[in-house]
Amino acid sequence: MNSLFYGLIGAWGAILLSSIAAFSIARLRVKGSLNWFFLIWSGTIFIFQIYLIPLFKMYISTGFYDTFWGMILFYIAICIPFCMFIFRNYFLTLPEDILEAARLDGCSNFKAYWKIYKPLSKPAIAVLFLFQFTWVWNDLMFGMVLTRSINVRPIMVGLAQLQGFRAGSGTNIPSLMAGALIASVSTILLFVFLRRYFIEGMRLITTGE
Numbered sequence: 001m002n003s004l005f006y007g008l009i010g011a012w013g014a015i016l017l018s019s020i021a022a023f024s025i026a027r028l029r030v031k032g033s034l035n036w037f038f039l040i041w042s043g044t045i046f047i048f049q050i051y052l053i054p055l056f057k058m059y060i061s062t063g064f065y066d067t068f069w070g071m072i073l074f075y076i077a078i079c080i081p082f083c084m085f086i087f088r089n090y091f092l093t094l095p096e097d098i099l100e101a102a103r104l105d106g107c108s109n110f111k112a113y114w115k116i117y118k119p120l121s122k123p124a125i126a127v128l129f130l131f132q133f134t135w136v137w138n139d140l141m142f143g144m145v146l147t148r149s150i151n152v153r154p155i156m157v158g159l160a161q162l163q164g165f166r167a168g169s170g171t172n173i174p175s176l177m178a179g180a181l182i183a184s185v186s187t188i189l190l191f192v193f194l195r196r197y198f199i200e201g202m203r204l205i206t207t208g209e
Helices: 002-027 033-044 048-062 068-093 097-104 109-120 122-138 141-146 155-164 173-207
Strands: none
Touching: 002 033, 002 068, 002 109, 002 122, 002 155, 002 173, 033 068, 048 068, 048 141, 068 122, 068 141, 097 109, 109 122, 122 155, 122 173, 141 155, 155 173
């Protein structure tokens, strides 16, 4: 259940925030928009291990360590750069006349985003949700570093701990395989339900059409 909430809230939160940021950067001509884009996108340049020590120290000092909301905030933040990159590239392929027509009809910038740009990007949203949910669900490194209690840790940490479930008897292979099977069910079901949007979204992301 922890990983389910982390995946759902983390992926949706990142998609919402990154799509708003991408719309602002791509279509609203924000001052220094290119600099903002590179600043946010730089989160994908460095390997994640670089974040471990400063993130751990920050979470200890702020009280977010081993908390449910601390993990959600982290997963939202870590997923934003890639999502924003995809949304920005997609919004740039849409004609500028769409926004101008919406303004002539009395739409505010946010209403144009919510009523026009967001619905047009459904395939991209489906692909990003599948990618980010799967990444959050399969995360082991940050789950081990930022949590310690059963009530907060994600599923992959619990699955890893099954390898040492019985001291002195080695890994309990049947329990480990059963846990791995259960852990894979959610991502398989998600792909089955989103497969139509996934194929369309992959074509959109790779070709921009």
